[in-house]
Amino acid sequence: MRKKKSHKGKIILIVILLLLIGILLGSIFYIRSMISPVGNGEKQEVLVIEQGESFQSVLNNLEEIEMIHGSSFASLYVKLKGNVSYYAGNYTLNDGMNLDEILEYLSNSNHAFEDSVSITIPEGKWAKEIAEIISQNFDYNQQEIIDYWNNEEILKSLCNDYEFLNFDEINKAEYKIKLEGYLFPETYSIPADASIEEITHILLNQFNQMYQEYKEDFNQSEYSIHEIVTLASVVQFESGYKEDMPSIAGVFYNRLNNGMRMQSSVTVCYALYDDFNDPTDCEVQTDIDSPYNTYLYDGLPVGPILNAGKDAFEATLHPEENEYFYFAADIHGDGKVYYSKTFDEHQQICDQLNLGL
Numbered sequence: 001m002r003k004k005k006s007h008k009g010k011i012i013l014i015v016i017l018l019l020l021i022g023i024l025l026g027s028i029f030y031i032r033s034m035i036s037p038v039g040n041g042e043k044q045e046v047l048v049i050e051q052g053e054s055f056q057s058v059l060n061n062l063e064e065i066e067m068i069h070g071s072s073f074a075s076l077y078v079k080l081k082g083n084v085s086y087y088a089g090n091y092t093l094n095d096g097m098n099l100d101e102i103l104e105y106l107s108n109s110n111h112a113f114e115d116s117v118s119i120t121i122p123e124g125k126w127a128k129e130i131a132e133i134i135s136q137n138f139d140y141n142q143q144e145i146i147d148y149w150n151n152e153e154i155l156k157s158l159c160n161d162y163e164f165l166n167f168d169e170i171n172k173a174e175y176k177i178k179l180e181g182y183l184f185p186e187t188y189s190i191p192a193d194a195s196i197e198e199i200t201h202i203l204l205n206q207f208n209q210m211y212q213e214y215k216e217d218f219n220q221s222e223y224s225i226h227e228i229v230t231l232a233s234v235v236q237f238e239s240g241y242k243e244d245m246p247s248i249a250g251v252f253y254n255r256l257n258n259g260m261r262m263q264s265s266v267t268v269c270y271a272l273y274d275d276f277n278d279p280t281d282c283e284v285q286t287d288i289d290s291p292y293n294t295y296l297y298d299g300l301p302v303g304p305i306l307n308a309g310k311d312a313f314e315a316t317l318h319p320e321e322n323e324y325f326y327f328a329a330d331i332h333g334d335g336k337v338y339y340s341k342t343f344d345e346h347q348q349i350c351d352q353l354n355l356g357l
Contacts, residue, residue, distance in 0.1 A: 031077075033069070034069045034070060034073045034074075034077070034099070035077070035098055035099045035100060036069075036098055036099075037095060037096050037097055037098045038066055038067060038068065038069060038095045039066075039094075039095030039096060040095070040096055041094045041095060041096020041097075042094075042095070042096075042161070042162065042205055042208050043066070043094060043095040043205045043208060043209055044092060044093065044094045044095075044201065044202055044205050045065040045066075045067060045092075045093055045094075045095075046090055046091065046092055046093075046116060046189040046190070046191070047061060047062065047065065047067070047090070047091045047092075047093055047106075048061075048089075048090050048091075048116075048189070049086060049087070049088050049089060049090075049091070049106070049112075050088060051088040052088075053088070055075075055078065055084070055086060056071070056075055058086060058106070059071040059074045059075055059078070062074070062093075062102065065093075066095065067093050067095060067097070067102060068099055068102065069099075074099060077099065078103070081103075084103055084107065085107045086106040086107060087106070087107075087108075087109040087112055088112070089109065089111075089112025089113065090112060090113050090115075090116045090189070090191070091105065091106060091111055091112055091113075092113075092191060093105065113191050113192070113193070115191070115192035115193070116189045116190060116191055116192060117137045117138065117189070117190050117191075117192050117194075118187065118188070118189050118190075119133060119134065119137050119187070119188050119190065120133075120186075120187045120188075121133060121183065121184075121185045121186060121187075121188070121203075121307070122185055123185040123236060123307075123308065123309030123311075123312070124185070124236050124237060124306050124307070124308070124309070125183075125185065125306060125307055126177075126180070126270075126305075126306050126307070127146070127149065127176070127177035127179060127180040127183055127307065128142065128146060128176070128177060130183050130203075130307065131143075131145040131146050131149070131177075134199060138190075138192075138194070138199070140196055144196065145196055146177055148196045148197070148200065149177050149178060149179040149200070150175075150177060150178050152171060154197075155167060155170060155171055155178060155179075158179075158200075158204065161201075161204075162204055162207075162208055163211075164182075164207070164208065164211045164218075164225050165182065165204075166224075166225070166226060169224065169226040170182075170226065170303075172302065172303060174291050174292075174302050174303070175302075175303050176273060179200075179204075180233075180303060180304045180305070180306070180307065181226075181229040181230065181232075181233050181303070181304025181305075181306070181307055181308070182203075182204060182207050182229065182304075182307070183203045183204075183207070183307045184203055184204075184206040184207040184210060184307065184309075185307055185308075185309045186203075186206050188202055188203075188206075190202060210310055210313060211225075214313060214314075214317055217317040217318070218317070221317065226303075226304075227300055228313070228316055228317065229304050229308070230300050230301060230303055230304045230305075231249070231252065231300060231316050232304075232308040232312040232313045232315075232316040233304040233305045233306045233307070233308045233312070234252065234262070234264050234266060234267060234300075234301065234305060235248055235249045235252070235308070235312045235315055235316050236306060236308035236309065236312035237264075237266035237269070237305060237306055238264060238266055239312070239315075240329060240335045240337075241335070242311045244337045245311055245312055245314075245315030245316075246314075246315040246318065246319055246320040247320045247322060247324070247327070247337070247339060248315070248327060248337070249315045249316050249319035249320070250319040250320040250321060250322045250324065251322070251324050251325060251326070251327050251339065252264070252319075253319050254322070254323070254324065254325050255325055256299065256300075258325070259298075260325065261294055261295065261297070261298055262294035262299075262300070262301075263286075263294055263295050264294050264301075265279075265282040265283050265286065266282065266305065267292050267293060267294045267295075267301045267305055268281075268282040268283075268285060268286055268288060268290075268292075268293055268294075268295065269281070269282040269305070270292050270301070270305035270306070271288050271290035271292040271293045272285065272288065279331075292305065322339070323341055324339040324340060324341055325340070325341060325342070325343075325346075326339065326340045326341075326342075326343065326345070326346035327339045327340070327346075328340075328346065328349050328350050328353060328355055330353050331353075331355070332353065332354060333353070338353070
C-alpha cells in the first residue's frame, strides 16, 4: 500500500511540475510576443511627447498609433524593468521596433526633433495637387517632387519596399505621375527637415496600412491591386458622398462584367489633365483620344485618375450588388444620385434633372 501511495504521489508531483513548466513556457511566449515588433518596419508614425506628460499617457499614445501591442503590459514591463526615462519632443518611430528598442529610443533626447509640419491631403486629389501641397510646406518645388515620383530607379526601389507596388504596372509611358493612386489621403505630422524620400515613404506607409487591412479582399478579387487602385479612383471621383460609393462601384462592376464601356466622365477629366478647368468640360469632350477615356476604350482607364481614400477602397472591394447600369447625380440640386437599369430610364432621369444628356 505504501508503494502505491508513493507511486501516486510521484505522479501528482510530475503533473504539477509539468503544469508549472507549461505556465512558465506560456508566460515566456506571452512576454516575448508582447515585446516583439507590431509590424515589419514599413509603417512610420510620429509620436509627440508633451512637456510634463505622464509615461502612462505616452504608452497609451504608442498603443493608439499601433507601435506597441498593449499599454497595460508595457506599463507593467516598465515598472519591472526600472530606470526608464523619456524626454519631450517629436519622435519618428516604425513598427519594426520592439518594445525595448522603442523605450531606448525615447530615452535619448537626441532622437527628438522639435519642429514638425502638419499637412492634410484631402481625398480625391491628383498627385500634382499633392505635390503642390507638399511644396507649400517644405523647401521643395512641385516639379522636384513630381520628378522624384517619376524616377525609374526610385520606383524600382519602392517596388522592392512595398508589396502593393508593381513596377511593370506603374511604369507606363502614358502616366502623368507614376505614383498616382498610391499617395494616401490623410493628415500627417512630418519632420520639418524631411527629405522628399522620407515624405514619400510616409505617404506610402499610410497606403500600406490600408492595404494590409484589406489584403485578403485584394487577394480574392479577380482584379490586380493596380486595377483595384484604378477603379477606386474612379469611384472616389464619381461620388459626392460616402454613402453613394458602394452603389456606384456596383454599377461599374455591372458594366465591366457585361462587356459595356464604363463611360465615366471623370476619366475624361483626367484625360484633359492640364486643360481641365470645370466638370462640364468632361461632359462635352468625351471624344478626346486618350487611354484614360472610358467612352472610347473598353475596360478600366489605363491607370488611376486620383488618390482615393479608404471609403472608396472599401466600396470597390465590397460593392453593392444591384441591377443598375446607369446613374446620374442632381448636380443642380442636392447632389442625390439616381440609378437606372436601362438607358431609356437613365435618359428620362437626366432630362428631369436638366443634365443635357
